[in-house]
Amino acid sequence: MFTTMSTAPRDWLASRAEFPILSRKTYLNTCSLGALSTRVRSAVNQHLDLWEEYGASAWYKIWLGECAGLRASTERLFNAPAGSVALAPSVGVALSVIASALDYRQRPKVISTVLDFPTIPYQWLAHPEVEVVLLPSPDGVHVPLEAYEAAIDERTALVATSHVFFASGTIQPIAEIAKLAHAKGALCLIDGYQAAGQVPVDVVASDLDFYLTGGLKWLLGGTGIVECYVRPSLIPQLKPTVAGWFGHANQFAFDPNNFEFAPDARRFEVGTPALAAVYAGHAGMQIILEHGVAAIQQRTSELVAYLVAKLRDAGYQLTIAGDPQQHAGIVMIQSAEHAKLVAALAEQGIIVDHRPGHVRVSPFFYTVEAELDLFVERLQALSQ
Ligand SMILES: Cc1ncc(COP(=O)(O)O)c(C=O)c1O
Known part of the structure; x- marks a missing residue:
């Protein structure tokens, strides 16, 4: 269903098969809890x-x-x-x-x-x-x-x-x-x-x-x-x-x-x-x-850049470093309604988190751009 935009040689799309939650939910909360893999369960x-x-x-x-x-x-x-x-x-x-x-x-x-x-x-x-x-x-x-x-x-x-x-x-x-x-x-x-x-x-x-x-x-x-x-x-x-x-x-x-x-x-x-x-x-x-941290960082940075650009285009204020080199896979979106939004998104199968004054989103190598599109679209709909 989803395609990736990565130029990295790894098949990030194939890596998703190891994480069953990804076929059921839009999981954007690795900084709270990494997704469960079949390998860890085994x-x-x-x-x-x-x-x-x-x-x-x-x-x-x-x-x-x-x-x-x-x-x-x-x-x-x-x-x-x-x-x-x-x-x-x-x-x-x-x-x-x-x-x-x-x-x-x-x-x-x-x-x-x-x-x-x-x-x-x-x-x-x-x-x-x-x-x-x-x-x-x-x-x-x-x-x-x-x-x-x-x-x-x-x-x-x-x-x-x-x-x-x-x-x-x-x-x-x-x-x-x-x-x-x-x-x-x-x-x-x-x-x-x-x-x-x-x-x-x-x-x-x-x-x-x-x-x-x-x-x-x-x-x-x-x-x-x-x-x-x-x-x-x-x-x-x-x-x-x-x-x-x-x-x-x-x-x-x-x-x-x-x-x-x-x-x-x-x-x-x-x-x-x-x-x-x-x-x-x-x-x-x-x-x-196995994936290698350098390759993971490259892929996660692509996803973060994609998300940040989309959120900024949609008018959201972010609390993150200005220099992408100083920024890892956690994106903080300013919102006074953070807890309410996170609960409403969860009802729609989109798992993110909140910290005071912010919705917190954390894509990882197993995320695809289409999930970030869906998240921003639903966030906008709920914010209106
Ligand atoms: C940076 C950081 N340190 C520590 C912890 C947790 O510490 P502990 O293992 O004592 O629960 C967390 C979150 O759970 C964390 O984000």
Whole structure:
């Protein structure tokens, strides 16, 4: 029914077959939840089949092997060295472990921004010894590099911000932010939940200390699985006080007298992983690795440019970066009626989302232009 306008060599239209929802709905909400693929469903079924067949004997070789496989695939996605990725059930949990390992005595400041997903500032607002500084945004789209530069000082422990802002889609210059943090001896943590999968990530080239992402959105793996990179040279210095047997160097020794940190990033893991989420997260990530993030970004940018032009032609005001190079697959349309419009569109089978004052639309590689046409047409009809 639909055709694509991509000049990319990939057959994006064929990729839609893997996502059953696309034949039933106009799905434009990957930044809230990536579409479920048949591959992810099969991976979860595979976990259940193994559970039924082998019971606990699946743990040692099969299930722990799948966890190791997901860490390794994440290292590939991040261009990170082996042993630098830990698994967690949510960004909040991963942040709790990291926050517990930092020393705030000489450096009590943690810098974040008003545009970050609030779970980042919440983590440090819950630490009474930490002074949280939230950088303002002049336009609701960017936080200027000068604001980071002016705020980071010798009292700063950490700069914690996003690769892509969840409510504007702006791609931040993370290598520059890390450089500013390091110039004052601070660490740099990047929340890549809205970036990894749709924007290339190179934690080494960007010289990052921590990078977090997860299955929920652009990695197509659903809930309950988060991946966390920690710079290898930092790992031996960091001793989290949130701990559990999965972070032990030799967890199957069951020695209650000694806690020995795992030498690699696994010291940031706490307890038994939710295996269905590990299977789903790994299968979703494999789809992304197969298509390649650079190709996905190119296709998503074409779709975003198409949508933005259509919306502007129709007279809508957008809260997005002016430079398309700084903008990922999230388009914010200003509207006082955002919740009402999103509910009415859902009744017509068009799934988008809202954030305060905006309808939020997020096309991905599996979107086609005809779906964007339909969305704009229905939005206009409802806005009249
Ligand atoms: C940028 C960003 N970070 C974090 C989260 C969620 O964090 P958690 O895994 O703790 O729910 C979201 C949204 O769900 C997000 O958009």
